[in-house]
Amino acid sequence: MSADRAHFAALDAADPLAPLRDAFSLREGLIYLDGNSLGPPCRPAREALRATVEEEWGGELIGAWNTRDWIGLPRRVGDRIGRLLGAAPGQTLVCDSTSVNLFKTLAAALALRPGRGTILSTADNFPTDLYLAQGLSAWLGDARCRLRVVEPAAVVDAVDDDAAVVLLSHVDFRTGALLDLPALTAAVQARGALALWDLAHSAGVVPLALDEAGVDLAVGCGYKYLNGGPGAPAFLYVAERHQAAARQPLIGWMGHARPFAFEPAWAPAPGVDAFQTGTPVVLAQRALEGALSLLDGVDLAVLRAKAVALTEAFVAEVEASPLLADFRLVSPRDPAARGAQLSFAHPEAYALVQALIEQDVVGDFREPDLLRFGFAPLYLRHVDVHDAVRRLERVVAEGLHRSERHRVRRRVT
Ligand SMILES: *Cc1c(COP(=O)(O)O)cnc(C)c1O
Numbered sequence: 001m002s003a004d005r006a007h008f009a010a011l012d013a014a015d016p017l018a019p020l021r022d023a024f025s026l027r028e029g030l031i032y033l034d035g036n037s038l039g040p041p042c043r044p045a046r047e048a049l050r051a052t053v054e055e056e057w058g059g060e061l062i063g064a065w066n067t068r069d070w071i072g073l074p075r076r077v078g079d080r081i082g083r084l085l086g087a088a089p090g091q092t093l094v095c096d097s098t099s100v101n102l103f104k105t106l107a108a109a110l111a112l113r114p115g116r117g118t119i120l121s122t123a124d125n126f127p128t129d130l131y132l133a134q135g136l137s138a139w140l141g142d143a144r145c146r147l148r149v150v151e152p153a154a155v156v157d158a159v160d161d162d163a164a165v166v167l168l169s170h171v172d173f174r175t176g177a178l179l180d181l182p183a184l185t186a187a188v189q190a191r192g193a194l195a196l197w198d199l200a201h202s203a204g205v206v207p208l209a210l211d212e213a214g215v216d217l218a219v220g221c222g223y224k225y226l227n228g229g230p231g232a233p234a235f236l237y238v239a240e241r242h243q244a245a246a247r248q249p250l251i252g253w254m255g256h257a258r259p260f261a262f263e264p265a266w267a268p269a270p271g272v273d274a275f276q277t278g279t280p281v282v283l284a285q286r287a288l289e290g291a292l293s294l295l296d297g298v299d300l301a302v303l304r305a306k307a308v309a310l311t312e313a314f315v316a317e318v319e320a321s322p323l324l325a326d327f328r329l330v331s332p333r334d335p336a337a338r339g340a341q342l343s344f345a346h347p348e349a350y351a352l353v354q355a356l357i358e359q360d361v362v363g364d365f366r367e368p369d370l371l372r373f374g375f376a377p378l379y380l381r382h383v384d385v386h387d388a389v390r391r392l393e394r395v396v397a398e399g400l401h402r403s404e405r406h407r408v409r410r411r412v413t
Pocket residue numbers: 097098099100126128129169173198200201221234
């Protein structure tokens with residue numbers, strides 16, 4: 001049976017994270033279940049942007065590279081993300097996009113394993129991950145680098161003497177399935193390959209311990225659960241033990257040991273800095289830095305517990321509703337085996353998502369037939385779960401999704 005709204009309101013009243021919602025600009029009535037794709041704007045991000053434009057850029061012009069340490073942003077913001085990753089300072093860098101960082105880290109991994117040429121990944125990995133691996137293979141030639149994809153359950157057995165690096169997404173973007181990062185990292189390394197993790201859907205919402213797990217390399221997004229804004233810069237992680245030997249191909253002046261010596265020959269900056277390429281996008285870095293300040297005092301175990309509670313309640317509400325009997329949960333039923341998102345398969349998924357958006361419940365559609373909902377615990381309330389399911393029932397009961405206008409596919413789903 002579905003729980004009544006007062007039950008959810010009581011959970012909100014007892015929620016230690018509840019005050020954080022006030023920092024986000026979420027319109028009254030809106031239930032935003034898409035923070036896994038694009039986090040909403042928050043006050044500290046806006047304030048950082050305003051201060052950067054008016055005081056730093058406006059007040060100090062080029063001097064701000066030194067006086068406001070713009071030049072230090074990639075490392076400074078990187079270390080702030082590092083705390084969320086369980087990474088000691090000096091291993092996380094904020095730069096470029098996740099896609100570009102995949103290219104850099106994949107290439108670095110291959111160079112660290114000179115006798116091996118296979119990039120091993122999963123068939124269901126996020127396409128950009130597979131594309132960047134294909135691109136690297138095409139660039140280096142098949143003899144030096146090949147992509148091989150297998151089913152997730154077959155990854156460990158597929159790590160043979162030729163596997164240089166295993167590229168895995170911690171949380172599956174379609175189903176929300178969460179892989180066992182420590183166990184897979186150890187198993188991959190026991191067979192002589194490096195572990196490269198894509199943390200796009202876990203950074204800032206699933207507790208991580210990259211150092212403890214001995215992860216080799218990682219990448220992830222700044223605009224999903226980290227709320228850095230559309231197109232926010234991404235991050236990359238290079239374990240300290242690899243930094244002296246690791247080389248990435250996009251060497252640029254910002255990764256040089258002495259960028260302002262303007263020497264014709266490249267020399268690597270020490271540590272993770274050699275993974276920088278060009279000038280940091282200061283406005284975007286500062287917005288991300290502002291947004292990250294909200295996570296500073298937050299215990300990730302508390303965040304995780306709330307995400308679990310929200311997803312568990314959503315599943316229970318959907319399954320208790322006779323109107324929603326043909327929504328099939330494709331996410332793992334065990335909350336320990338999934339991230340902070342839920343996906344349901346339904347033959348009319350696209351139109352249902354569009355009709356729900358009209359009811360002010362924003363989720364997204366993923367091919368071929370998935371409704372996908374993200375449960376960002378920083379700003380969602382327990383009552384939002386209750387209300388979202390009631391609005392979904394209304395869409396189904398009244399057939400609101402059957403309207404002709406919900407059949408037109410837009411460019412971004
Ligand atoms: C969102 C996402 C990306 C996005 O990469 P961009 O370069 O930011 O476009 C990459 N990998 C995974 C697993 C993602 O979920």
